[in-house]
Amino acid sequence: MRKISLVIFLTALALVFGWLVIVQAANNDFTADGDVTVELTGGNVTVLSGSTAESVVITDGVLTVSNPGSTSTPLFKLQPAGGGTVSIKATTSAGADAGCSTLTLTLPTAPDTYTVVPQAGQCSGGGGASGGGGGTTTTVTTPTTATTTTSSTTVTATPGSDIGSLDSGSKNVLTSLDTQFNFTTSLSQDSDNSHSAKVSSLDTVNKKIQIILESTPVTIDLVLGEIKKVDLDGDGVNDLSVKFNNLVGETVDLIITNIVSLEKAGLAVGDLIKTAKDSAVYYIDANGRRNLFVNSVTFWTWYSGSWSDLTYKGAKKTLKVISQADFDGLTLGVHVTVNPGVKLIKFQNSPRVYTVSLGKILQEVVKSSGDDAVAKALYSAKYKDKLITIQNGFESDYTKGEALTTTSAVPTGTEELEEVVD
Numbered sequence: 001m002r003k004i005s006l007v008i009f010l011t012a013l014a015l016v017f018g019w020l021v022i023v024q025a026a027n028n029d030f031t032a033d034g035d036v037t038v039e040l041t042g043g044n045v046t047v048l049s050g051s052t053a054e055s056v057v058i059t060d061g062v063l064t065v066s067n068p069g070s071t072s073t074p075l076f077k078l079q080p081a082g083g084g085t086v087s088i089k090a091t092t093s094a095g096a097d098a099g100c101s102t103l104t105l106t107l108p109t110a111p112d113t114y115t116v117v118p119q120a121g122q123c124s125g126g127g128g129a130s131g132g133g134g135g136t137t138t139t140v141t142t143p144t145t146a147t148t149t150t151s152s153t154t155v156t157a158t159p160g161s162d163i164g165s166l167d168s169g170s171k172n173v174l175t176s177l178d179t180q181f182n183f184t185t186s187l188s189q190d191s192d193n194s195h196s197a198k199v200s201s202l203d204t205v206n207k208k209i210q211i212i213l214e215s216t217p218v219t220i221d222l223v224l225g226e227i228k229k230v231d232l233d234g235d236g237v238n239d240l241s242v243k244f245n246n247l248v249g250e251t252v253d254l255i256i257t258n259i260v261s262l263e264k265a266g267l268a269v270g271d272l273i274k275t276a277k278d279s280a281v282y283y284i285d286a287n288g289r290r291n292l293f294v295n296s297v298t299f300w301t302w303y304s305g306s307w308s309d310l311t312y313k314g315a316k317k318t319l320k321v322i323s324q325a326d327f328d329g330l331t332l333g334v335h336v337t338v339n340p341g342v343k344l345i346k347f348q349n350s351p352r353v354y355t356v357s358l359g360k361i362l363q364e365v366v367k368s369s370g371d372d373a374v375a376k377a378l379y380s381a382k383y384k385d386k387l388i389t390i391q392n393g394f395e396s397d398y399t400k401g402e403a404l405t406t407t408s409a410v411p412t413g414t415e416e417l418e419e420v421v422d
Helices: 260-264 324-328 373-379 392-397
Strands: 030-032 036-040 043-047 052-059 062-068 077-080 087-091 097-101 113-119 144-147 153-156 162-165 171-175 181-186 192-203 208-214 218-223 227-230 240-248 251-258 272-275 282-284 289-293 304-306 309-312 315-317 319-322 331-336 344-347 353-357 361-366 387-390
Touching (some): 077 087, 162 171, 171 181, 272 324, 344 361, 344 392, 361 373
Parallel strands (some): 153 171
Antiparallel strands (some): 030 052, 036 043, 171 251, 240 251
16 A cells, blocks of 8 residues: 555644644545544544555544555554543444444454544443553544534524524524524523524615514624624623624525533633643634634744744734633634635645635646746745645635736735634
């Protein structure tokens, strides 16, 4: 099996944290070049350095490993990595038990696709064979590509309709004037309550709305793009954030998010967080979601200084370490992409080089043939000083635009970080 290394960016972050990410190589060969910790539904799992497989993918928090290493190549090994994980269980594509371990799980070498599931409890039943270090060895179940998707869903409100619970993430609600819709959400008083909302006033010219939320009526006024927090139960702790996201004709697009966990954790929009046991760093957005910086090079396109003296556009920032319980209570957002206009980027599986424009748009400046005339014309012969490399699995976070030419204007216009996670 030809090995494609999984690059782990530790560089200046080595003593503080590193981003450990699984990526699927274009030629379907995978090697973990360093221990790789991934966040899955139910907990975290570390893929041990040297593990090989035909492909490794993460989809919706599920890890899938196809054709893991054989006896002639390094085996595919995993360990629990916190976040509630006590043991790891693996199943085959047919759903058969492929092993379970509280220490190190080694996937079977029989060709198959294995699904890996972190568990909060001990292994039950016979489990897999005993592995090195006294742990049991087990096979791991299948995940897909390393793509994190937002928990937001879009619903269209009709008079009297129920848009469901807000506790599992944000909801985009498409509604209109005087259309009352219902929802449920957990409040800061730890009780489930049924509520309703409606747009009671709509100014399409000035793009202003008024919304009434009740049981106990709360009225808020919003202009397009504005976000306000709402205390639904009058206890002084905000329960929801409501954003006037868009206006098309007379259709109002709202984003409604339960922010109880954010408020209880004492977090604010723009905070940087991590847990004590895990290395990944997240940005808290205006909807109370945690958004992952996929690697260190992406992080440093937004921030400057050092970990003891972080700044964002001149403002001091602090990396907050929060409890696992507070972390688990936050809604998962999206991947933070590279700050437009700051760096040129390439992906590990291609010689193409791009500039990042507003809206996460990639515009080619070095061709697949290696022709770098455009890059030299726009950024000088030292353009490689601006170049950073991103793991292949995160290429889907961007959209391909038109290639630049030697006479193109150099894209500029650094965005606010909030705009790239919106």
